[in-house]
Amino acid sequence: MTYPAHLLVRNIGTLVSPAGAGAQRGADFGRLDVRHDVEVAVRQGEVVHVGPAGSWRDGADRTIDAAGRAMLPALVDPHTHLVWGGDRLDDFEARVRGESYEAILARGGGIRHTMRETAIRDEDELVATALPRLEAMVRAGAATIECKSGYGGDVDVERRQLRAVRRLAAAHRAELVPTMLFHVPPGDAALRAGWLEHACRDFIPAIAAESLAIDIDVFVEREAFTVDEARALVTAARAHGLGAHLHADQFHAIGGVELGVELGVHSVDHLEASGAAQVAALAASRTVAVVLPGVTLHLGLPPAPVRALVDAGAIVAIGTDCNPGSSPLFSMQLAMALAVRLYRLTPAEALVAATVNAAAALGFSRTGRIVEGAVAQFVILESRDWRDVAYALGGDVIASTLTRTAVSDS
Numbered sequence: 341m342t343y344p345a346h347l348l349v350r351n352i353g354t355l356v357s358p359a360g361a362g363a364q365r366g367a368d369f370g371r372l373d374v375r376h377d378v379e380v381a382v383r384q385g386e387v388v389h390v391g392p393a394g395s396w397r398d399g400a401d402r403t404i405d406a407a408g409r410a411m412l413p414a415l416v417d418p419h420t421h422l423v424w425g426g427d428r429l430d431d432f433e434a435r436v437r438g439e440s441y442e443a444i445l446a447r448g449g450g451i452r453h454t455m456r457e458t459a460i461r462d463e464d465e466l467v468a469t470a471l472p473r474l475e476a477m478v479r480a481g482a483a484t485i486e487c488k489s490g491y492g493g494d495v496d497v498e499r500r501q502l503r504a505v506r507r508l509a510a511a512h513r514a515e516l517v518p519t520m521l522f523h524v525p526p527g528d529a530a531l532r533a534g535w536l537e538h539a540c541r542d543f544i545p546a547i548a549a550e551s552l553a554i555d556i557d558v559f560v561e562r563e564a565f566t567v568d569e570a571r572a573l574v575t576a577a578r579a580h581g582l583g584a585h586l587h588a589d590q591f592h593a594i595g596g597v598e599l600g601v602e603l604g605v606h607s608v609d610h611l612e613a614s615g616a617a618q619v620a621a622l623a624a625s626r627t628v629a630v631v632l633p634g635v636t637l638h639l640g641l642p643p644a645p646v647r648a649l650v651d652a653g654a655i656v657a658i659g660t661d662c663n664p665g666s667s668p669l670f671s672m673q674l675a676m677a678l679a680v681r682l683y684r685l686t687p688a689e690a691l692v693a694a695t696v697n698a699a700a701a702l703g704f705s706r707t708g709r710i711v712e713g714a715v716a717q718f719v720i721l722e723s724r725d726w727r728d729v730a731y732a733l734g735g736d737v738i739a740s741t742l743t744r745t746a747v748s749d750s
C-alpha cells in the first residue's frame with residue numbers, strides 16, 4: 341500500500357518521543373516527551389503537525405484511528421547482516437551440546453560455512469530468503485534497517501549481496517541502509533598487501549560508483565583486519581563519499597575504538613572487550629557506541645560495559661546484529677527488552693537507544709522522533725502504556741509499523 345500523501349493519525353492515547361534534538365547522552369539520555377490525547381499529521385512522508393485531538397484542520401487522504409493506544413517513533417536497527425545463504429543450525433546444536441567454536445570451525449562450520457552457502461546463491465535466491473527476515477523486522481517495529489554485506493569474501497559475491505539489498509530496498513516499504521562490510525581478510529598473508537591496495541584503488545570506487553553502499557564497515561580484530569588496514573579502507577571509502585563504521589572490541593581491544601574515535605566514524609559496534617580507556621574515548625567523542633544484546637544472549641559472552649558507557653556520557657545505541665551465527669534476532673522490540681535486562685537500561689533509555697541514537701549511528705538526524713519536520717515512521721502498540729515495548733518478551737506488542745512509504749498493519 342502506498343503511503344497516502346496526506347495522512348492523519350488520530351486518537352493517540354499516549355505519544356512518546358525522545359526529547360530535545362539530535363542524539364541523547366549524559367544527563368539527557370532517556371529523556372522523553374510524553375503527551376496524551378494527540379494527533380499527528382503527515383505530508384509526503386514528513387511529520388507536519390503534532391497537536392491536541394481535533395487540532396488538525398487541513399484534512400487528510402487517509403485517517404488512522406489509534407484507538408487510544410500508545411504511539412512511538414518506529415525503531416531503527418543500525419546493525420544487521422540480513423542477506424545470507426544457508427543456515428547455522430548444526431553449529432547451534434553443536435554449541436548447545438558443548439562443542440567449542442574451534443572444533444565447529446575445524447569441521448567446516450562457522451562463518452566460512454555461511455560464506456560458502458552465500459557464494460552459491462544467485463541474487464534472486466538471496467532476495468527471496470532475506471525478504472521474510474525483513475518482514476519480521478518490520479512487524480517487530482523497525483522501519484529503518486541497516487544491511488551489511490560481508491559474507492562474500494570476493495568482489496563478485498559482495499557485489500551480489502549489495503545488489504540483493506538494493507532490490508529489497510526498492511521492493512519493500514522499510515528504509516534500508518546498505519553497508520559494505522570488510523569482514524574476513526584473505527586467508528593467504530602474502531596476498532594481503534596487494535589485496536588491500538586493490539580494495540582501496542578498485543573495489544571501493546566501483547561500489548561507490550554503482551551506489552551499492554552508502555557506508556563501509558570494517559571488522560577490526562586479531563583474526564580479521566588490523567587498525568592500519570581499517571584506517572586505509574575508511575580513508576579510501578571517504579574519498580569516494582562513503583561513511584564508515586567499525587566492528588570494534590568484540591573479542592580483543594586492539595585499537596578499533598580508538599581508531600573509530602580518531603577518524604570520527606558514525607559508530608563503533610560490539611564493544612564487549614572494551615575497558616575504561618575505550619569508555620572514556622567514546623564519552624569524549626561523537627561516535628556512537630552500538631551495543632548488541634542478541635549477541636550477549638546467544639553466545640553467552642560477557643556484555644559490553646553499557647552502563648559504564650551511559651554513565652560516562654557516551655552516545656549509546658542498540659542493534660539486533662541479525663545474522664545466522666552470533667545473533668539470530670529479528671526484532672528490535674526484543675533487542676530493547678533484552679537491553680533492559682542484560683544491560684540495566686531503563687525502558688526510556690532503551691527507547692532512546694533504539695530510535696534517535698540508533699539513527700545517529702547511521703548519520704541520520706531527522707529519524708527517530710515524532711516532531712514537525714521528522715521522517716514519518718511510527719509504531720502503534722497494542723497497549724495504552726508505551727513501556728510495554730520494553731517489557732514484553734515475545735507476544736504481539738506491536739499493532740502496526742508505519743514506514744515512510746507504506747502502512748503495515750500486522
Ligand SMILES: [Zn+2]
Nearest residue numbers: 419421587661
Ligand atoms: Zn555484526
